[in-house]
Every structure is written in structure tokens, then in C-alpha cells.
Amino acid sequence: GAVVSQHPSWVICKSGTSVKIECRSLDFQATTMFWYRQFPKQSLMLMATSNEGSKATYEQGVEKDKFLINHASLTLSTLTVTSAHPEDSSFYICSASPVLAGDNEQFFGPGTRLTVL
Amino acid sequence: GENVEQHPSTLSVQEGDSAVIKCTYSDSASNYFPWYKQELGKRPQLIIDIRSNVGEKKDQRIAVTLNKTAKHFSLHITETQPEDSAVYFCAASNTGNQFYFGTGTSLTVIP
Numbered sequence: 112g113a114v115v116s117q118h119p120s121w122v123i124c125k126s127g128t129s130v131k132i133e134c135r136s137l138d139f140q141a142t143t144m145f146w147y148r149q150f151p152k153q154s155l156m157l158m159a160t161s162n163e164g165s166k167a168t169y170e171q172g173v174e175k176d177k178f179l180i181n182h183a184s185l186t187l188s189t190l191t192v193t194s195a196h197p198e199d200s201s202f203y204i205c206s207a208s209p210v211l212a213g214d215n216e217q218f219f220g221p222g223t224r225l226t227v228l
Numbered sequence: 229g230e231n232v233e234q235h236p237s238t239l240s241v242q243e244g245d246s247a248v249i250k251c252t253y254s255d256s257a258s259n260y261f262p263w264y265k266q267e268l269g270k271r272p273q274l275i276i277d278i279r280s281n282v283g284e285k286k287d288q289r290i291a292v293t294l295n296k297t298a299k300h301f302s303l304h305i306t307e308t309q310p311e312d313s314a315v316y317f318c319a320a321s322n323t324g325n326q327f328y329f330g331t332g333t334s335l336t337v338i339p
Contacts, residue, residue, distance in 0.1 A: 143325060154317060155272065155329045171229065204271060208325050215260035215279075215321045219271040 114138055115207050117220035124195055125228055132190045132223045134205030140185035141207035145217065146178070149202040161188045185210065195227045230255040232320050234330030241308050242338050249333045251318035252300040258320040261294060261301045262327070265314045272317060276303070308337045 114137040124130050134144055142163050147155040159180050160168040167180035177199075179191040188207075192199055202224050206217040231254040241247050253261075259280040264272035278285045278292045278301065285292050289308075294301040305312055318330040 145326065147329075152332075154331045155327075157326055157328060160324070160326055202269075206327070215262075215325055217325065217327060221271045222269070224269070 113209065113218045115205065115218045115220040117203075117205055117223050119223060120221060121224045121226075123226045123228065126196050127194055129191055129193045130195055130225060132192075132203055132205075132225075134188045134190070134207065134220050136186045136207040136209070136218070139207075139209045141188075142185065142210050143208040144182060144188040145206045145208075146180060146188075146190050147204045147206070149204060149222075151202075155204060158190075192225065195225070197227045200225055200227045230258060230320050230322065230326075230328040232318060232328050232330040234318050234333060236333060237331065238334045238336075240336045240338060243308060243310060245308055247303075247305045247308050247312070247335055247337075249303045249316055249318070249335075250300060251302070251320075251330045252298075253320040253328075254299065255320065255322060256299065257322045258328075259323065260321040261292070262319050262321070263290075263292060263303050264317045264319065264329075266317060266332075267314050275316075305335075308335075310337050310339050313337045 116135045118133045144161040146158045149155045158173045161180045161182040163182045169175045182188040204222040205220045234251045262277035265275050266272045289306045291304040316333045319327045
């Protein structure tokens with residue numbers, strides 16, 4: 112149980128286009144999902160906290176207008192990278208916190224590798 | 229916000245030896261400290277965690293210690309094996325469930 116999927120797993124796009132990444136909790140409901148970005152050989156950096164039915168909370172330094180987050184249901188959160196540029200190329204990972212889980216429990220998705228040409 | 233520091237950034241040990249990775253955190257409200265193992269291009273895998281009301285936890289070859297007063301926690305791997313080679317991340321989490329990760333330690337176990 113507690114499986115989180117992401118789609119797509121790998122995407123290549125042209126500079127200036129927008130890319131949508133989906134994060135789904137497959138066998139549980141998640142009131143909260145988190146989005147992280149990981150550059151090569153670096154740590155996971157929390158970008159935002161996504162709460163079902165409300166606006167996402169962004170970490171300091173993360174542009175909310177560039178990284179649009181929607182959490183419309185208890186099993187799906189989406190991250191849209193708008194007007195992507197080469198510096199947005201990174202590994203994006205989501206995690207989900209189950210509704211009935213103990214405190215702090217999170218399950219990670221497999222990640223999406225974004226390459227912007 | 230929370231700031232998590234992790235040392236060392238790289239660590240090489242002989243197979244069978246022990247490995248120790250240390251982390252410090254800044255936010256006294258943090259109450260949950262997981263450790264993750266990540267292989268290249270894969271998702272982080274939880275290997276052990278500890279909560280703020282516990283000082284030590286052990287699971288077979290892996291143990292974690294926590295010093296709340298000093299705000300530091302450590303991962304101990306004994307009898308290391310080549311398959312332990314990976315990048316290890318510590319994290320600190322508060323009641324809001326946000327995870328703040330350390331900078332990572334690349335562990336190499338030499339056969």
C-alpha cells in the first residue's frame with residue numbers, strides 16, 4: 112500500500128512552453144501533497160505544500176506564478192511549470208501524506224525528470 | 229525556516245566497517261527526523277526514522293540517535309555492504325509535515 116505515482120516520468124520540452132506534472136496517490140487519500148525539486152547531485156528542496164481544496168503554500172524564493180499547483184482532489188495534485196526555461200530543468204518529486212496516517216508520514220513519487228531545451 | 233546541515237558530503241568505507249552520518253537542525257519545533265536512501269534517478273526510500281520523544285532507534289544494521297538539546301541526529305550503519313552504497317539524506321519535519329532535507333552524503337562501500 113501507500114503508492115504514489117507521477118506522470119510523466121520524463122519530459123523534454125522547448126523553452127517557453129508549459130509542462131504539467133501529475134502526482135497521484137493510488138491507494139490512499141492525501142489531504143496534503145508536497146512538491147520538491149532536485150538538481151543533479153544536490154538535495155531535495157521543498158517547493159510548496161499543496162492542500163486539497165485550498166491554495167498551495169510556497170517556500171521562500173519559489174515563484175508561485177511560475178510553478179502553478181492545483182490539488183483538486185484527495186488523490187491528485189498537479190504542478191505546472193509555466194514558460195519553462197533551461198534553468199528549470201530538474202528532477203521534480205512529489206510526496207503525499209495520507210489522511211489517516213500518523214504525524215509526519217509521507218510517501219514519495221518516483222519523480223519526473225524535466226529537460227528544457 | 230528550518231535549516232538542516234549534513235556531514236560529510238562524501239564517505240568511503242571498507243566493506244564490514246561502520247559508517248556514521250551526522251545532521252544538525254535549527255528549528256526546535258521539529259519533531260520528526262527521517263533518513264532516506266536514494267539511488268540515482270530514483271525516489272528516496274525511507275530507511276529509518278526517529279521522533280523527538282526518543283533518543284535512539286535501531287533496526288538491524290541501522291541505528292539513529294537524536295540529541296534534542298544539541299539539535300543533532302546521526303545515522304549509524306554497521307557491517308556495511310556494497311549494496312549500502314547510495315546517497316543518504318537526513319530530514320527534519322515539524323507539525324506542518326514539511327520535510328527539510330540535508331545536503332546529502334554519498335556513501336561508497338569498497339568491497
